[in-house]
Amino acid sequence: MQAPDITSFIPPLRTLMGPGPSDVPQRVLDAMARPTVGHLDPAFVGMMEETKELLRYAFQTENALTMPVSAPGSAGMEMCFVNLVEAGDKVIVCKNGVFGGRMLENVKRVGGVPIVVEDAWGAPVDVAKVEAAFAANPDAKVLAFVHAETSTGARSDAQALAAIAHKYGALVIADCVTSLAGIPLMVDEWELDAVYSGSQKCLSCTPGLSPVTFSERAIAKLKARKTPVQSWFLDLNLVLGYWGSAGKRTYHHTAPVNTLYGLHESLVILAEEGIEHSWARHADNHVMLRDGFEAMGLKFVVEENYRLPQLNTVYIPDGVDDAAVRARLLNEFNLEIGAGLGDLAGKVWRFGLMGHASSVKNIDYCLSALKQVL
Numbered sequence: 001m002q003a004p005d006i007t008s009f010i011p012p013l014r015t016l017m018g019p020g021p022s023d024v025p026q027r028v029l030d031a032m033a034r035p036t037v038g039h040l041d042p043a044f045v046g047m048m049e050e051t052k053e054l055l056r057y058a059f060q061t062e063n064a065l066t067m068p069v070s071a072p073g074s075a076g077m078e079m080c081f082v083n084l085v086e087a088g089d090k091v092i093v094c095k096n097g098v099f100g101g102r103m104l105e106n107v108k109r110v111g112g113v114p115i116v117v118e119d120a121w122g123a124p125v126d127v128a129k130v131e132a133a134f135a136a137n138p139d140a141k142v143l144a145f146v147h148a149e150t151s152t153g154a155r156s157d158a159q160a161l162a163a164i165a166h167k168y169g170a171l172v173i174a175d176c177v178t179s180l181a182g183i184p185l186m187v188d189e190w191e192l193d194a195v196y197s198g199s200q201k202c203l204s205c206t207p208g209l210s211p212v213t214f215s216e217r218a219i220a221k222l223k224a225r226k227t228p229v230q231s232w233f234l235d236l237n238l239v240l241g242y243w244g245s246a247g248k249r250t251y252h253h254t255a256p257v258n259t260l261y262g263l264h265e266s267l268v269i270l271a272e273e274g275i276e277h278s279w280a281r282h283a284d285n286h287v288m289l290r291d292g293f294e295a296m297g298l299k300f301v302v303e304e305n306y307r308l309p310q311l312n313t314v315y316i317p318d319g320v321d322d323a324a325v326r327a328r329l330l331n332e333f334n335l336e337i338g339a340g341l342g343d344l345a346g347k348v349w350r351f352g353l354m355g356h357a358s359s360v361k362n363i364d365y366c367l368s369a370l371k372q373v374l
């Protein structure tokens with residue numbers, strides 16, 4: 001067989017203002033280009049311990065079981081469901097966009113009995129509906145919801161939702177993929193039991209890692225399982241042999257060493273900035289983008305009170321060709337924005353201001369590019 005005549009891939013230089021991945025700072029890319037070491041090398045193990053400590057800061061938690069899963073956010077989601085939901089468990093699952101729908105799919109696949117609380121796309125999860133669902137199903141074992149719905153740009157009240165679940169003795173699984181580092185997320189104070197996130201949204205690392213954190217309550221539920229965890233790769237009991245205590249690491253899988261250098265660096269950058277400053281920067285930049293959009297006559301999908309600063313969803317103006325505008329932004333301005341998903345497909349654009357991409361420079365660039373194209 002002839003060798004294919006293909007040379008190195010040189011990616012175009014884009015500005016990433018979609019729903020993720022976000023722009024990755026050069027510091028993170030440089031960290032990832034450092035020499036690969038063995039995944040059980042003492043130097044690497046030391047870096048893993050630092051990564052866990054930095055993640056605890058990002059999640060605002062003391063949870064010992066805090067680590068990055070070696071796979072994207074979707075794998076962090078699966079890890080929560082396969083470990084914490086057993087066949088026959090009732091799970092109240094909130095659906096107000098694409099990612100709530102994925103949680104529902106996970107509940108079904110692990111044999112859970114879903115009780116679905118639905119809200120409109122663009123609305124937050126209705127706390128009163130969740131309260132009513134628990135009143136009707138006081139035996140529910142888990143509440144699952146998305147903190148920051150990236151498909152719509154809506155923020156739900158994670159603290160209020162978790163309080164209801166705990167009143168009924170249920171665990172809380174929260175999708176915080178887009179919220180981590182972009183809006184306040186207080187895992188301990190709000191008593192969230194199992195939380196998963198992603199490396200490529202407001203942390204501005206490359207895609208492919210899913211930071212997760214589990215409370216003591218979640219670990220107690222895991223230990224009390226009557227059946228083994230169905231997934232070998234995601235079984236927390238086994239993963240812990242590798243990510244658990246630094247002294248006695250055993251081989252589970254080969255960690256993505258260089259990607260973890262990148263995550264470590266992105267978390268160091270977050271610690272340098274300070275998490276409160278990161279939240280404030282995302283909030284301030286949203287206001288600047290919002291003012292620019294409103295001056296152009298664009299209308300937001302989500303009410304101001306529930307709006308995510310890091311994911312701005314606006315209606316496409318009448319008579320404007322959705323795909324043509326996005327193609328011109330990409331081809332002429334190297335600017336990536338997000339299309340609508342599900343119920344909002346073809347109706348909205350999603351502008352991410354996540355992590356490193358949440359900057360005045362990007363906002364100016366985006367507003368001027370959009371004005372020229374429209």
Ligand SMILES: *Cc1c(COP(=O)(O)O)cnc(C)c1O
Pocket residue numbers: 020072073074075099146148149150151175176177178198207208
């Ligand atoms: C991006 C995203 C995911 C999935 O993360 P992947 O890294 O793409 O697997 C899950 N939930 C939400 C809210 C997201 O924004």
